[in-house]
Amino acid sequence: MPPTAKIPATVITGFLGAGKTTLIRGLLRNPGGRKLALIINEFGDVGVDGAVLKGCGDAACPEDRVIELANGCLCCTVADDFVPALESLLNRNDPPDHILIETSGLALPKPLVRAFTWPAVRSRVTVDGVVAVVAADAVAEGRFAPDAVALARQKAAMEAGDATVEHETPVQEVFEDQVLCADLILVSKTDLVDEVGQAAVADTVKALRPGAPPLVRVAHGDIDPNVLLGLSAAAEADLDARISHHDDEEDHDHDDFTSFVADLPAQADPEALVRRLGEVARRFGILRLKGFVNVPGKPMRLLVQGVGTRIQTSYDRLWAPDEARHSRLVVIGETGLDRTAIEAALAN
Numbered sequence: 001m002p003p004t005a006k007i008p009a010t011v012i013t014g015f016l017g018a019g020k021t022t023l024i025r026g027l028l029r030n031p032g033g034r035k036l037a038l039i040i041n042e043f044g045d046v047g048v049d050g051a052v053l054k055g056c057g058d059a060a061c062p063e064d065r066v067i068e069l070a071n072g073c074l075c076c077t078v079a080d081d082f083v084p085a086l087e088s089l090l091n092r093n094d095p096p097d098h099i100l101i102e103t104s105g106l107a108l109p110k111p112l113v114r115a116f117t118w119p120a121v122r123s124r125v126t127v128d129g130v131v132a133v134v135a136a137d138a139v140a141e142g143r144f145a146p147d148a149v150a151l152a153r154q155k156a157a158m159e160a161g162d163a164t165v166e167h168e169t170p171v172q173e174v175f176e177d178q179v180l181c182a183d184l185i186l187v188s189k190t191d192l193v194d195e196v197g198q199a200a201v202a203d204t205v206k207a208l209r210p211g212a213p214p215l216v217r218v219a220h221g222d223i224d225p226n227v228l229l230g231l232s233a234a235a236e237a238d239l240d241a242r243i244s245h246h247d248d249e250e251d252h253d254h255d256d257f258t259s260f261v262a263d264l265p266a267q268a269d270p271e272a273l274v275r276r277l278g279e280v281a282r283r284f285g286i287l288r289l290k291g292f293v294n295v296p297g298k299p300m301r302l303l304v305q306g307v308g309t310r311i312q313t314s315y316d317r318l319w320a321p322d323e324a325r326h327s328r329l330v331v332i333g334e335t336g337l338d339r340t341a342i343e344a345a346l347a348n
Contacts, residue, residue, distance in 0.1 A: 017307030
């Protein structure tokens, strides 16, 4: 890359549990010869995704080029958190060839793209592309757009400048903003839906964006890095073409969503834990569960990933000799979650 060239950055967005971290792990395994750096943001006080990615041990992205920003969403903390983090990467003696930015599942990508027009960074870095990861099972089940016809009407109203558009759920609103800003849409978890479900995903996206880029299927984060790195979109230069529900708002918050960390005792029976977590998620309408659990007698920590009622576990790495073997889960849902009842159910 010539010394005066802008460093490309890819914004990876997608709703809670869509598979963003899995995608990034795939890029770390196969970076296409690039020196990568990561900025990771999470909605919650425990950095689960950051801990997973920092433990990857990949030479393409050493731990000192992974910056984790917790306690919020980058779309709300651009000035305080994101721009300084970006500058810290750009100012290194050995800057990266490409920067990956994993947003929180509740973040709106457009305010983040707008930050690349700030004087401190605009001459040094460009948004190579905004990649939206869409979970096939979640879309097919109607979590984001139960009515494609109504979705198309809402999109038309947005384009006409109607500021009074109503949304069925806050979840739908975030999903729409992510898809509407994307230069590339990756459909993940296609193994969980049949052909009818995959057609429903395509119909939903096309109802929202009739001119959407082709949908690219990705399984378990395995994708050629040249498919999503090197788009040369310069997204910061065409912000007006990226419609958002929040274009008329000076500030944006996430009052519709809440998160907390639940401490659990050690779990001797991981299978029983999975059953209990699925039931708790169903009873209380939890959107996302993720964290690490101590299983007595096991030298490795148990990684827990839950999206809705679907719970998955795996042993991701050895506990460090000086590491406290805590069992802690991040719980994310719409505002109004009964924290006391959920913590009691999880600890039972």
